[in-house]
Amino acid sequence: MTASLTALLRYQAALLARSHRWLPPFLVYAAFLAIGVQTGGPILDAYGYAAAGLLPVTVWLSRICAANEPPAARRCIAAAAGPGRAQLAALLTAAGAALLLALGGTAFVALLSDPHSADHRTAVPVGPATAAGLLTALVCLLLGGAIGALCSWPVLRRPGWGVPAGLVAALLLLVLGASPANAALTGMVTGSERGTVLMPWLPLAAALPLAAAAAAVACALAARRG
Amino acid sequence: MPRGAAARMRLDGVGRRYGVRGPWILREVRLDVPAGALLRVEGANGSGKSTLLRLLAGLDRPTAGRITGRPRTAYVPERFPAALPFTAAAYLTHLGRVHGLRTPEAARRAAEWLERFGAAGHARTPLAELSKGTSQKVAVAQALLAGPDLLVLDEAWTGLDPAARGLLDRAVAERVAAGGSVVFVDHDPGRLAGAADARYRVADGRLHPVPAGPAAGPEQAAEPRGPVAVIEAEGPPGSPPPAALPGAPEAAPGPGGTIRLTVPAAHSDALLRALLTAHPPWHIRTVTAPGPPPGPHAPGRRPPGPPAPGPDTPAPGENPRP
Numbered sequence: 019m020t021a022s023l024t025a026l027l028r029y030q031a032a033l034l035a036r037s038h039r040w041l042p043p044f045l046v047y048a049a050f051l052a053i054g055v056q057t058g059g060p061i062l063d064a065y066g067y068a069a070a071g072l073l074p075v076t077v078w079l080s081r082i083c084a085a086n087e088p089p090a091a092r093r094c095i096a097a098a099a100g101p102g103r104a105q106l107a108a109l110l111t112a113a114g115a116a117l118l119l120a121l122g123g124t125a126f127v128a129l130l131s132d133p134h135s136a137d138h139r140t141a142v143p144v145g146p147a148t149a150a151g152l153l154t155a156l157v158c159l160l161l162g163g164a165i166g167a168l169c170s171w172p173v174l175r176r177p178g179w180g181v182p183a184g185l186v187a188a189l190l191l192l193v194l195g196a197s198p199a200n201a202a203l204t205g206m207v208t209g210s211e212r213g214t215v216l217m218p219w220l221p222l223a224a225a226l227p228l229a230a231a232a233a234a235v236a237c238a239l240a241a242r243r244g
Numbered sequence: 245m246p247r248g249a250a251a252r253m254r255l256d257g258v259g260r261r262y263g264v265r266g267p268w269i270l271r272e273v274r275l276d277v278p279a280g281a282l283l284r285v286e287g288a289n290g291s292g293k294s295t296l297l298r299l300l301a302g303l304d305r306p307t308a309g310r311i312t313g314r315p316r317t318a319y320v321p322e323r324f325p326a327a328l329p330f331t332a333a334a335y336l337t338h339l340g341r342v343h344g345l346r347t348p349e350a351a352r353r354a355a356e357w358l359e360r361f362g363a364a365g366h367a368r369t370p371l372a373e374l375s376k377g378t379s380q381k382v383a384v385a386q387a388l389l390a391g392p393d394l395l396v397l398d399e400a401w402t403g404l405d406p407a408a409r410g411l412l413d414r415a416v417a418e419r420v421a422a423g424g425s426v427v428f429v430d431h432d433p434g435r436l437a438g439a440a441d442a443r444y445r446v447a448d449g450r451l452h453p454v455p456a457g458p459a460a461g462p463e464q465a466a467e468p469r470g471p472v473a474v475i476e477a478e479g480p481p482g483s484p485p486p487a488a489l490p491g492a493p494e495a496a497p498g499p500g501g502t503i504r505l506t507v508p509a510a511h512s513d514a515l516l517r518a519l520l521t522a523h524p525p526w527h528i529r530t531v532t533a534p535g536p537p538p539g540p541h542a543p544g545r546r547p548p549g550p551p552a553p554g555p556d557t558p559a560p561g562e563n564p565r566p
Contacts, residue, residue: 025342026342029338029339036329087328090383091324094318094321096302097301097303098319098339098342098390099342101302241304242304243304
């Protein structure tokens with residue numbers, strides 16, 4: 019009850035860092051960027067590509083953090099801090115790790131890409147393009163975190179269902195027109211065609227409550243299924 | 245802190261079932277957990293006592309009823325096979341911080357509790373490499389190191405060696421003496437015998453208080469009297485013993501103006517500490533080491549139960565398993 023969220027975050031972050039379970043998603047994301055981001059490619063397209071890859075990777079990281087402790091250890095933490103807060107700390111730790119990836123990916127794209135439109139005729143300002151790229155990554159991060167929270171303990175407890183459910187949900191969010199992630203990515207692609215930077219404020223405004231609601235569901239259930 | 249302080253947790257009409265149509269695991273549980281109380285919960289396997297402990301520890305929420313007044317809580321599981329990527333000391337420091345301690349204090353108490361349980365040599369051992377017994381010591385230490393107001397022990401003694409079990413008994417008595425509440429389940433009927441303030445039995449999904457003493461029916465054996473320690477202490481002339489002593493010792497006049505205090509062995513350290521640190525302090529004349537329970541005519545805190553058969557009589561300083 020008196021435990022600060024800081025102590026929980028520190029514990030979860032140390033747990034993730036020392037368990038080395040962060041390594042596979044980080045490597046996969048690095049490979050994804052290395053394959054798809056070309057030197058001299060149009061910058062907005064590259065930002066869209068980097069953000070799209072972040073969504074399933076965030077699902078993966080959230081699933082790792084949500085189940086990174088054996089049940090006995092989780093109960094010790096939950097008794098001290100409350101199961102909901104313990105779960106929130108795990109989800110926030112995953113989001114933090116994904117944010118590191120987003121920042122790294124953004125820096126990578128900014129260094130390699132060409133600040134022009136898709137046809138390389140219109141110049142695109144690097145600063146606003148990078149801001150739009152970061153916001154798009156944030157939209158994908160929030161939605162990936164939401165799926166990760168809903169596709170792992172305590173919401174989805176059947177072993178073997180979490181991974182396929184998470185992958186399908188991530189894919190649907192990327193391709194379905196109604197999804198904020200799709201809207202943000204489409205904005206990047208059309209912006210690249212026209213040579214204008216479109217800030218994804220609306221998708222971000224939609225993704226924030228979705229992520230908050232998913233985290234709230236997971237934390238509330240953690241208190242009932244301890 | 246005095247025993248019976250105002251702060252207390254209360255379970256009011258608490259019920260728990262899993263699923264909308266699942267059977268009730270627990271129903272209409274009414275339980276007060278006063279500050280400074282040591283409560284024992286009994287019940288057959290699958291009777292719901294673990295569910296009750298999880299509700300008490302805040303790990304689970306009741307389907308019906310309310311739990312109010314939850315204090316700062318710590319929980320010790322029965323098995324702690326923690327495959328966590330920390331050393332014992334680092335894990336305990338993290339847990340101390342989660343309990344609200346600052347880092348230096350958390351690290352100091354982590355080292356102190358490991359030393360107390362004779363596991364100081366394992367402070368830098370990764371948790372995954374610890375033996376089962378040492379793992380359990382870490383599990384116990386994480387709960388005790390922050391001095392929780394409510395300590396919930398789910399067969400925490402299982403897996404500990406006899407010496408560590410005795411240490412845990414005394415640590416529990418210490419918590420209770422400091423005003424904390426302790427609720428425990430243990431399969432050993434002699435666990436903290438005579439020291440518990442109340443016993444409850446979970447049966448048919450309900451919580452029944454187990455009456456102490458001969459009023460209990462023949463089926464429900466009264467609480468076995470555990471080993472006791474006898475302390476002869478001398479206070480300032482004419483003054484009564486301090487009020488609210490740990491373990492609620494039975495006081496009787498002793499030789500030479502002393503007072504003879506009989507207390508469950510687990511409480512003896514806490515009682516001595518309370519006497520020596522009283523204002524004005526008491527003088528300790530003699531301490532008789534924990535022995536077998538006194539005979540049926542000896543003065544006791546509670547009327548003694550049926551005499552324990554020979555093999556079950558606890559030997560001094562250890563708590564044999566049945």
